[in-house]
Amino acid sequence: MKKTLREMRPVYVVGIGLHRYQRLSETPYVTLGLTAVREALADAGIEWRAVDSAYTGTALIGMAASRPMLRHLGASGIPMAQVENASASGSTAFRHACLDVASGMSDVSIAIGVDKPGPVGSGPAKSNLRDLVGSRAVPFTHFALLTNQYMNRYGVKIEQIAAVAVKNNRNGANNPYAQRQKAVTLDEVMAGPAISGSLTRLQCCPVGEGAAAVIVASGDAIAELGIDRSRAIRVIASVTRTERVYRGAKNFDAELTRETVAQAYREAGITAADLDVVEVHDAFTIEELLYAEMLGLCGEGEGAAMVASGATDIGGTCALSASGGLLAMGHPIGPTGAGQIAEITRQLRGEAGVRQQPNARTGLAHMVGVGAVCVVHVLQKET
Amino acid sequence: MEQKIAAQPELYSASADGLPALNGGRCRACGYVFFPPQRYGCEVCGALPSELEAISLKGSGVLNSFATVYHHQGKGIEAPFTIGLIVLDDGPAVRSTLTARTDEGLQVGDRMHAVLVPAGRSADGKEIVELRFAKEAAGQ
Numbered sequence: 001m002k003k004t005l006r007e008m009r010p011v012y013v014v015g016i017g018l019h020r021y022q023r024l025s026e027t028p029y030v031t032l033g034l035t036a037v038r039e040a041l042a043d044a045g046i047e048w049r050a051v052d053s054a055y056t057g058t059a060l061i062g063m064a065a066s067r068p069m070l071r072h073l074g075a076s077g078i079p080m081a082q083v084e085n086a087s088a089s090g091s092t093a094f095r096h097a098c099l100d101v102a103s104g105m106s107d108v109s110i111a112i113g114v115d116k117p118g119p120v121g122s123g124p125a126k127s128n129l130r131d132l133v134g135s136r137a138v139p140f141t142h143f144a145l146l147t148n149q150y151m152n153r154y155g156v157k158i159e160q161i162a163a164v165a166v167k168n169n170r171n172g173a174n175n176p177y178a179q180r181q182k183a184v185t186l187d188e189v190m191a192g193p194a195i196s197g198s199l200t201r202l203q204c205c206p207v208g209e210g211a212a213a214v215i216v217a218s219g220d221a222i223a224e225l226g227i228d229r230s231r232a233i234r235v236i237a238s239v240t241r242t243e244r245v246y247r248g249a250k251n252f253d254a255e256l257t258r259e260t261v262a263q264a265y266r267e268a269g270i271t272a273a274d275l276d277v278v279e280v281h282d283a284f285t286i287e288e289l290l291y292a293e294m295l296g297l298c299g300e301g302e303g304a305a306m307v308a309s310g311a312t313d314i315g316g317t318c319a320l321s322a323s324g325g326l327l328a329m330g331h332p333i334g335p336t337g338a339g340q341i342a343e344i345t346r347q348l349r350g351e352a353g354v355r356q357q358p359n360a361r362t363g364l365a366h367m368v369g370v371g372a373v374c375v376v377h378v379l380q381k382e383t
Numbered sequence: 384m385e386q387k388i389a390a391q392p393e394l395y396s397a398s399a400d401g402l403p404a405l406n407g408g409r410c411r412a413c414g415y416v417f418f419p420p421q422r423y424g425c426e427v428c429g430a431l432p433s434e435l436e437a438i439s440l441k442g443s444g445v446l447n448s449f450a451t452v453y454h455h456q457g458k459g460i461e462a463p464f465t466i467g468l469i470v471l472d473d474g475p476a477v478r479s480t481l482t483a484r485t486d487e488g489l490q491v492g493d494r495m496h497a498v499l500v501p502a503g504r505s506a507d508g509k510e511i512v513e514l515r516f517a518k519e520a521a522g523q
Binding site: 129130131132133135136137138140141144145146147148149152193194196197198199247249 | 391393394395419447449450452454464466470474477480491514
């Protein structure tokens with residue numbers, strides 16, 4: 001019989017670490033990754049040799065990224081593998097670390113996300129199926145079309161959508177790991193340059209380099225290794241789905257998110273009203289509104305009004321993209337999903353400083369990736 | 384009439400008369416109609432390639448959304464140009480370059496039809512044509 005994560009033995013996040021997301025530099029990926037891993041080990045208060053397995057979420061580095069990086073922690077011989085799942089690579093690496101611990105095959109597992117921008121091949125490009133627009137329609141244009149569709153369907157103005165970037169950059173300004181750490185005004189967001197449709201530069205996420213690491217452990221390991229149980233955050237759902245066939249002009253990422261979130265809520269035994277902190281794949285302003293609606297934080301077409309009301313600010317009903325999200329924290333691909341888990345964990349521990357959402361108990365992390373894939377995790381502080 | 388060559392012959396036919404047609408596909412097992420054409424297997428029911436037949440899709444539909452691209456880094460791609468998402472009367476939604484360079488005068492819900500526009504000449508001097516979508520004039 002199939003089991004959900006919650007029906008297996010409990011899994012806890014016990015350590016988080018990051019290397020700041022930043023523009024492409026000469027820093028080797030090894031340095032980026034080791035910085036995040038060492039910070040996560042220190043955060044958990046454990047040694048590398050306590051880690052039983054490692055999954056590296058990376059999409060752009062190329063073959064065999066794990067051991068050339070992790071051997072510098074002391075080659076302990078543990079199983080390691082790369083996990084590539086487009087933008088959801090880090091989220092998927094985290095899922096596999098969770099499954100390792102939940103199944104009992106590992107007591108402690110680590111998920112690492114690390115990437116540097118660079119040329120890479122892809123399945124869609126190699127499937128030999130052409131379309132009419134080819135390289136004329138890059139992702140900017142895909143999301144500009146969705147923006148146009150949304151504005152027309154709900155009578156929303158672009159300024160209301162662009163307000164997402166103002167909120168997320170305000171949060172990112174207080175996140176030392178964010179690529180963009182500067183608050184911006186709506187005028188600055190709207191000032192351009194215009195790239196595609198109504199999308200200006202600040203309505204699109206920066207894609208740079210960086211790393212994130214998350215250590216998960218079983219209850220047994222927490223006791224045996226002397227980890228501080230009061231800072232351990234339980235993972236109560238791990239759900240991933242892929243796109244089905246949605247007819248006509250339906251947005252596949254939104255439909256896929258709707259299905260994945262519904263399953264995650266069911267498995268976690270929660271509803272949207274339980275969420276205190278949420279990180280979504282806000283690579284473009286329009287995406288935050290679409291996914292907030294699919295999450296049920298508001299009704300369809302009500303996302304812009306919800307953002308304007310302050311309900312998704314830190315201190316509001318549910319803090320959305322408290323890290324700055326992809327729009328401000330950045331989207332280095334491999335690290336992004338693992339970095340979301342780090343933010344949710346920090347929030348649920350009550351250690352997010354000026355970004356802290358008061359009394360945060362339940363959080364959700366959501367990523368989509370080309371394919372399309374969707375990965376959702378629900379984390380909860382045990383009382 | 385001069386013989387014309389489609390820039391993407393696998394996607395549309397360059398017949399000189401009438402509306403250009405798109406080369407779609409249909410699953411004989413479940414009836415799913417799709418574009419672009421493929422011979423790998425049905426995305427809805429998993430039927431084998433032998434169940435997939437080539438069909439012609441009418442080059443007409445409704446504009447669902449549009450976006451003018453102001454900056455593009457691609458070689459030989461000159462901005463601005465406008466991309467539209469069109470839901471074909473035959474079912475599938477397709478993204479296409481529009482004949483209009485900017486979005487001026489375009490509205491969601493506009494009736495659109497496919498046209499073939501000149502896109503250079505082949506090595507042996509034949510005219511190459513590319514499929515785009517244009518807004519239908521009122522009463523057309």
